[in-house]
Amino acid sequence: MSQKLLEVSDLLIEADIDGVWKPIVNSLSMTLERGEIIGLIGESGAGKSTFGLTALGYTKPGCRIVSGSIKLDGVDLTQMKEPQLREIRGDRVTYVAQSAAASFNPAHTLFEQFAESAVQHGKMTMAEARERSVELFRQLELPDPELIGERYPHQVSGGQLQRAMTAMALGCDPDIIVFDEPTTALDVTTQIEVLGAIREAVKARNVAAIYITHDLAVVAQMADRIMVLRYGDLIEEGDARSMLTNPQHEYTRRLLNVRALRETRKGHDEDNVQLSIENITASYAGPKKNVLEDINVNIVKGKTVAVVGESGSGKSTLARVITGLLPPSHGKIIFNGTELNPALSMRSKKDLQSIQMIYQIADIAMNPRHKIKKIIGRPLQFYLGLTGKQKDERVLELLRLIEIPEEFAERYPGQLSGGEKQRICIARALAAEPELIICDEVTSALDQLVAKGILDLLLNLQKELGVSYLFITHDLATVKSIADEIVVMYQGKVVEQGSKVDILTPPHAPYTELLLSSVPEMDPDWLTNLVGKRKRGESPTSESITT
Amino acid sequence: MLLKRLVLGILTLVAISLLITLGVEALSGDVCTAMMGQMASAAKVAACHSQLNLNLPMHERYLTWLWNFMQGDLGNALTNHRSIASLIGNRIGNTFFLAGLAALVAVPLALTLGVIAALYRNSFFDRAISIVTLSGISVPDFFIAYILMAIFAVWLGVLPAISNLDQSMDLWDRIYISALPVLTLTVAVSAHMMRMTRAAIVSLLASPYIEMAKLKGIRPSRIIIKHALPNALSPIIQVVMLNLAWLVVGVVIVEVVFVYPGLGALMIDAVFLRDMPVVQATAMVFASVYVILNLLADILSMLSNPRLRHRN
Known part of the structure; x- marks a missing residue:
């Protein structure tokens, strides 16, 4: 079958900036196959989140889709009414937000929020959702998978919340997950663990994903394909490995070079x-x-x-x-x-x-x-x-x-x-x-x-x-x-x-x-190698430090 | 912390009793001149004063009252020498009946309207309830009372204009006869609660967890009720409690307008007669209601916050 899972074509999105509608996504197109992970990368204002969210048929308040189409299995989301879109959101296409701490409702337990999509969409009963939550919490390596669901968001750590949110996104066996900077708010050492868990879970279930980030090294670990965006325009698109080794565009090269090490200065009076x-x-x-x-x-x-x-x-x-x-x-x-x-x-x-x-x-x-x-x-x-x-x-x-x-x-x-x-x-x-x-x-x-x-x-x-x-x-x-x-x-x-x-x-x-x-390093095999090393005990982990 | 609030509450009561004493003292005349009229001879008034211990200095009378009050003795009315405890006892039930009935109507009504207004924010419906409820609080409550009386009692003739409740009535008769005062109070207190409910919910709608709920495909009504409302409870509880307190105190004027035999009417009569112990006792009842409801608001706000309810 030649039909793509997701096919976004010539999408033009405008935002209301001080009363004037200005384009923030300029006729971008994207395709996604089943099980494929695409990375959207760019700085703030690149339109990457806005573009990524359209996979859910959603635009933030103050934004509007002017033209173009978003076809999920051939059905155009831009032509759908809100109630129809609600059936897709949280079920076939799900979302993992940047700050899990802010995106979990402080008033409800993790399990209540995990179960909500599945039960509201009529996919599962509460009991089934509970079983499913334990299974997914375990897969994402959360401690106490049977009990952690009874906790409130403020009772678990940031890294754990981000995993719980990924578990929630996987709850209904979606076709696509949109990850919106899911590790940006985390410490480096926590980020690694969450990245590893997310990648395992997504690959194991053959879910397609749109991974939005500003960090090229992170996207190198996650994505098969990368789209570099800037001011709502596509700068470069291509296979992740070849883009990292051989970036075509000057802007991509600059992004790659941000981490270059500077020389150490000498010659100051050490006693002063x-x-x-x-x-x-x-x-x-x-x-x-x-x-x-x-x-x-x-x-x-x-x-x-x-x-x-x-x-x-x-x-x-x-x-x-x-x-x-x-x-x-x-x-x-x-x-x-x-x-x-x-x-x-x-x-x-x-x-x-x-x-x-x-x-x-x-x-x-x-x-x-x-x-x-x-x-x-x-x-x-x-x-x-x-x-x-x-x-x-x-x-x-x-x-x-x-x-x-x-x-x-x-x-x-x-x-x-x-x-x-x-x-x-x-x-x-x-x-x-x-x-x-x-x-x-x-x-x-x-x-x-x-x-x-x-x-x-x-x-x-x-x-x-x-x-x-x-x-x-x-x-x-x-x-x-x-x-x-x-x-x-x-x-x-x-x-x-x-x-x-x-x-x-x-x-x-x-x-x-x-x-x-x-x-994170730019090498696409870096995460795989590191996780392997840590499992073999050749490299320290958070657990080995604290004990 | 709760203990601190409690102590502060008691101090508030003492401060209020002092203010009431000073306030009544500042009025012209006293209970003797009020009862005997302007024309009474100086000797008669003096005899009355010494009989009622009114010739003692103010602070002595106040301290005696405070001492007795703390021992639970409210004393007797100066005018008819009846026990104040029994005077209040007869009326207090009526006042709480009226305020309670008004609360029972106003709170669910205001909260529901607030939730609906938040759900359909900026729609015609939203604006309409805002205009209606805001007009309600912009008008003094005695005026609302007369307007409602004119419409329902005089013009339509369906509700009684005078709410002279008495002990022999059954519940339905009581509700029927209190309908207009209840309606007046509802109009007077609903606006604040409705506006606060709406504002508290709307202020949360931009939060990431509301966006998350939308992206989970949750219905708008469920988002408001399940995701926004529980997090908006704290400010709503505060304003509901404040309005409940106002209800109990606000009945003073409404009771007078509808000749309702409540605590407020008793207080107004006592002020006219300069019957200090009665004024003091009723004021203490009203002040206690304020203090207790505010304390309750703090406790409920705390309970509504899962961070405080489930500490690690």
């Missing part, structure tokens, strides 16, 4: 310690265990120390301790030879000025009702006493420094893109003329190419101004490109620390090994 964290132990209020235990870190002037670890490793708490937001229960912080007061409110203006911070989410770190010039001008006035014309000129100077056009001074944060907003936050930190900047996951909310631009900027600024960075991140690719020194944290303790070369060359501490081996 600027900030020294000595025996810091800290905990939050309440009878809880220590979030940080006996941490010792030195930051040399003009260098970058990267603190790397998964969520819960205590790396952000370390930033809170250094800034004085969370006074430690034990230990001290020495800055330029003198001890800093543990509490923020007791620190001198000079101390406050010397240590600045840049946050993960630029959106909420800026007052949306202040113009850019006010946001950057505030520390100029507060710390340096600049006013009037002097202040305005300095604002423009700072804008040039962060490679932002001067006219942006009159704009509001809402009018800027994600990367531009983060640049403004950098300018605000620089305005205080600090000696040390703490960067808390500053690139993790950004697209890879944009993130690369931000990292380049930070490195250039360091060369020019000699500031030191404490770089907090979970992303090893970032670490590799920016750090001089690396501190690896796990469950509140430092596992390993040293120069970048030392840490990145074997032998590694077991946890560092786990982290490093979990970063």
